[in-house]
Amino acid sequence: MHTTIFSNGKTVQSTQEQRSTVTSVASRSPGVLSWKNVFQFWGAVEQQEKSSNNGRPSTKRQLSSESTQTIRVVKKEESGSVVQKEVYSEVHGLKTQEGEKGTVFTRTSPVKRKLRRDLFSEPKIFGRVDSHVLSISKQLKAEGVYLSRIVHCVTQGAQSELERVRAIWIWLCHNIQYDVSGYLGLSEKMCSPDQVIQAGKGMCCGYSRICLEMCREVGIKCMEVSGYGKGIGYRLGQSYQNKKSNHMWNAVQLGGHWYLLDSCWGAGTVDIESMTFIQRPEDFIDSHCPDDPQWQLMNSTVSLAQFQQRVFKTSAFYRLGLSIISPKEFHMQTVNGEAMVSMRSANAAEFTYQISQLSGGAAKDLSSSFGLLTVSRQGMTLKLVECSEPKSLEKLPENPFLSWGLHQTAKELGLRECSQGAETIVVDTGSFELILWTTRPLTVLCELVHKELDPTLSKRCVVSQIEQNKLTCRVLCPFRGYYRLSVFVRDFEGESSLQNSGNFLLKCTGPTINLNELFPPALSTSCGPGIKAQKLGISNPSHAAPIITTQQGKCNITFHNSQDLEFTAVLEKEHNKITKHPLDRHVLFTYMDSKVMVSVCLPEAGIYKLGLREDSFQQRLHPCL
Incomplete structure (x- = not known):
């Protein structure tokens, strides 16, 4: 999908791509051009368009001419005579209304139609039909037969009109290659069914005509529909106004309802779930706009101007x-740069x-920090921020994980809920607390990133606490601006690697923490x-949190000890200059049955690290004055 953003006279293009494997329909044999040749050709032809009398390349004019044929359906009677039968009356009933983006047609009565999902649940139900067509196609190709025999062979065993149409569509997609050289005007274009079948290649008019003739042979109403298609050579935002249409496809009637399909765009497809079938x-309408708006088959039609503005989507x-x-629409106006x-x-x-900025016809890739991506099981939201040049203070940190908020796989990792969403978190006190509730014991590691923070200093800005059903991350912000807080988790008893479970964007706007008051190293x-x-x-x-603020440098920490354990203490302070003696002498243990009290009397103000140890156990608390 391509979305173009306008901001302060500059254009930023955001692209979200889904990868898919598509088998090329261009022949690999010598003398036939590949898709790569097509795009290379258009790069050269594009430069010639400006000097052309009508602004269009000759190949496009040739394409348009194939779309100007009379649209009708032909049905053969038992006697062999041919009867022309107009079917427009079945989709008539539109009233016009002029708008800012062209003429819009609205139906006086709802169009008679069923949804695709009502016709069939999923394409996999055609497995038997598809397998038969692919199998018989090899035999038919060797025999060199003609249209009538082909259609009766491929539809053999089809149990409904829908299955017969599917068989025809599959045969076309897998046995007729797209004629790239004909499209480019480098060879004679073929639209006659016999010519196309014999050559094994054709253009859109060839596909649509064969589909029409084959449907006629098996008693299915079919129409050829001419119009505009966003196919090869399409450029985002290009205008179709005052230009002839460039594509043809079909409409078929099944059970009294009309449906749309394009075998030309399905050509070479090995994925049976191709969406160009019904x-x-x-x-x-996102990619096909018929000359006759009635064949949009919608109650409220789309004008050609609106069609040009619709978001471009790939088959994936x-x-x-x-x-x-x-x-x-692919054009959006930003509001306050967003x-x-x-x-x-x-x-x-x-x-x-991917975000690109268009300048002089060339696209320049921008940092992913201009976007805030949030992904969930229900979908995604991408917030584009500061599309114009941002102030250095407001530049966002890079996010190698791209999405913000909890990852959509967080539940599988053992996370149940989070105290924060995917929106930017405003920190106005210099400190922040993130809580993650868990479904099982987890280990956590937090990473804090800011343009002024080096890795050593960053570690002194974060403290994590691991509890049975909860993870807590406490953050100190020594600088203003944006921070990225990334959270990594794994099972508490496991040895697997830590996995990214969420990323949060923090914006410190208020007072910051003094560098001398960060957590101990x-x-x-x-x-x-x-x-x-x-x-x-x-x-x-007595103190559930890992940070303790003392009064007058004194505090008592108590807890119950059910196993009658003996403890030792380690008290440390960075840059301790008052005494040469160990600070442990400022800690006193008192044992009262199962209760233990740890009394601390700090010699001076500052940040201390207190570790309580018993064999492999080490517990650390941080009194802060």
Whole structure:
């Protein structure tokens, strides 16, 4: 999908791409051009368009001429005579209304139609039909037979009109290659069914004519529809005004309802889920705009001007079950330098994006920090921020993981809920606390990134606490501006590698923390009472948090000890200059049955690290004055 953003006279193009494997329909034999040749050709032809009398390349004019044929359906009677039967009356009933973006047609009565999902649940149900067609096609190709025998062979065993249409479509997609050289005007274009079948290649008029003739042979009403298609050579935003149409496709009637399909765009497709077979009219109009608006098969039609502005979508967009929430057009006007792109996903999917700035016809890739991507099981939201040149203070940190907020796989990793969403978190006090509730014991590692923070200083800005059903990350912000806080987790008892479970964007706007008041260096990965303490029988701590603020440098820390353990203390302070004696002498233990009290009397103001140890157990608390 391509979305172009306008901001302060500059254009920024955001691209979200879904990868898919598509088998080329161009012949690999000598003398036939490949798709790569097509794009190389258009690069040269594009330069000639400006000097052309009508602004269009000759190959496009040739394409248009094939679309100017009379549209009708022909049905053969038992006697062999041919009867022309007009079918327009079945889709008539439109009234016109002039608007800012051209003429819009609205139906006086609803169009008679069924949804694609009502016709068939999923393309996999055609497995038997598809297999038969692919199998018989090899035999037919060797025999060199003609249209009538082909259609009766491929539809043999089809149990409904729908299966017969499917068989015809599959045969066309797999046995007729697209005539690239004919499209470029380098050879004679072929539209006659006999010519196309014999050559094994054709253009859109050839596909649509064969589909029409084959449907006629098996008694199915079919129409050729001419119009505009966003296919090869399409450029985002190009105008179709005052130009002849360039494409042809078909409409078929099944069970009294009309449906749209394009075998030309399905050519070479090995994926049976291709959406060019009986696509929803609301999706088909994104890439196909008929000359006659009645063949949009929608109650409220789309004008040609509106068609030009619609978001461009690839076939992978539909295969992945995606739908656009906003925007509906590829041009968006930013508000205060921001814009939003939202999509819904039927299934869990991975998303990425690329932002480019257009200048003088050339695209310049921009940093991913201009976008805030949020991904969930329901879809994605991409917020484009500061499309114009941002102030250095407001430049966003790079996010190698792209999406913000909890990752869509967070539940599988053991995370149940988070205290923060995907929106930017404003920190106005210099400190921030993130809480993650878990479904099982986890280990956590937090990474804090800011343009002024080096890795050593960054570690002194974060303290993590690991509890049975909760992970807590406390952050100090020594500078103003944006921070990226990334969270990595794994099972507490496991040895697997840490996995990214979420990324959060922090914006410090208020007072900052003095660099001399950051957390002590070399802290444990988990501070404060946690899972290790519970396993040793330690409970009911007087201070549940890992950070303690003392009054007059004194505090008492108590907890219950069910296993009658003996403890030692390690008290440390960075740059301690008052005494040469160990600071441990400022800590006193008092044992009262199962209760333990740790009394601390600090010699001077500052940040201390207190470690309580018993064998392999180490618990660290941080009194802060």
